[in-house]
Amino acid sequence: MARHHTHRMEISMRKTLAAIALLAAAGLTLTACGEDTDGDATGTESSAAFNDADVTFARQMIPHHEQAVEMAQMAQGRAKSEEVLSLAEDIEAAQGPEIDSLQGWLDTWGEDVPASGMEHGDMGHDSGGTMSGMMDEEQMSDLMAASGADWDQMFLEMMIEHHEGAIEMAESEVDQGENPDAVALAEKIISDQQAEITQMQQLMQP
Structure with a gap:
């Protein structure tokens, strides 16, 4: 009888130890999950981090892209070359979504978003002067008044200068920016617009 009682106690003890082991394992798993969650949270905070260079880049690139x-x-109804018209359509298709991204980041960061439709001569003054590559009112009026081969030539000359200004701004962001998404966009702008400059130079009349 005593032997039977001892056997039952041994079974009970093994069950208890097994339960303790399961609880301990669960506790370790929860701790590990907690550590992963903290790590993910840190990663999210890091990806959302930004500095003054990021804000300046976004604020300047929005009106720059808008122009x-x-x-x-303007290419619709004015451009003579199909290649120039196609290039203009590509520029509009690429830079429109980039404007949306830049505006979204500024909103997320709690920073002011530049108002659309600003006078071209006023663009960039909030950041200390006219931005590199921006056209003034007279240049925009001249482009609007031109047509045919003259428009193509004028557009290519202006857009090359405009792209060079965007690349300069993007290079500053790559060097000084902190937000990884903004830096990645800056790198994309450099790559895409340098390729378009090469294309536009090839389309220029001798």
């Missing part, structure tokens, strides 16, 4: 889109839209 490029406005110039590209």
